[in-house]
Amino acid sequence: xxxxxxxxxxxxxxxxxxxxxxxxxxxxxxxxxxxxxxxxxxxxxxxxxxxxxxxxxxxxxxxxxxxxxxxxxxxxxxxxxxxxxxxxxxxxxxxxxxxxxxxxxxxxxxxxxxxxxxxxxxxxxxxxxxxxxxxxxxxxxxxxxxxxxxxxxxxxxxxxxxxxxxxxxxxxxxxxxxx
Numbered sequence: 093x094x095x096x097x098x099x100x101x102x103x104x105x106x107x108x109x110x111x112x113x114x115x116x117x118x119x120x121x122x123x124x125x126x127x128x129x130x131x132x133x134x135x136x137x138x139x140x141x142x143x144x145x146x147x148x149x150x151x152x153x154x155x156x157x158x159x160x161x162x163x164x165x166x167x168x169x170x171x172x173x174x175x176x177x178x179x180x181x182x183x184x185x186x187x188x189x190x191x192x193x194x195x196x197x198x199x200x201x202x203x204x205x206x207x208x209x210x211x212x213x214x215x216x217x218x219x220x221x222x223x224x225x226x227x228x229x230x231x232x233x234x235x236x237x238x239x240x241x242x243x244x245x246x247x248x249x250x251x252x253x254x255x256x257x258x259x260x261x262x263x264x265x266x267x268x269x270x271x
Contacts (some may be wrong), residue, residue: 110142116157120149128152147228158197171210178205201225201256203242212238229259237266244269 094102104112111122121129122145128135130149137152139145168189175184175192182188195202196210201223211221212235220232233241245251255262 111146113146115150116153118153120146120153122146122149155197171206174206174209198224201231201252201262203245203252205242208238208242223262225258225262226256227258231259231262233266240269 104110108124109121110124110126111120113120118131122142123129126139126142126145128137128139128145128149130152135148135152137148139148171189171192172184175182175188192206192210195204196207202208208221220234221238222230222232224230251265255265
């Protein structure tokens with residue numbers, strides 16, 4: 093008698109897959125060479141393990157969904173007006189707007205007021221603004237803390253870079269600010 097898992101493994105092997113699953117209505121296929129296909133589109137990412145491939149695919153899908161939600165909630169015209177509001181010396185191009193959309197969907201920690209306002213509009217359900225750090229950890233802070241960080245770190249780019257590195261660094265700065 094063959095188990096369901098063994099049958100699944102044999103089917104994947106015959107197709108050249110290591111894994112295949114559906115995540116948030118998107119079909120993910122991870123091939124034997126660890127290449128990743130999401131909804132029949134190949135990604136250009138190099139991963140070293142099956143688990144890393146799974147996590148990357150989930151993150152990619154989550155970020156794509158966030159970007160789609162941002163574009164639905166905040167039209168490009170609104171982003172243009174936010175950029176104009178906070179950065180009056182920047183010449184606004186399609187590439188600048190696209191960059192802001194990408195940065196907003198990445199959840200990278202920032203003190204840029206345009207990105208903060210975009211994130212605040214998307215944080216109405218949780219009341220928290222989420223940031224993804226370079227070590228892969230996610231931190232969530234309330235809008236008051238974010239405002240305080242914006243004021244204190246306005247021209248302190250080294251501290252912002254330090255905070256982006258890891259959750260430990262991020263929390264270290266938060267603790268120092270609250271002392």
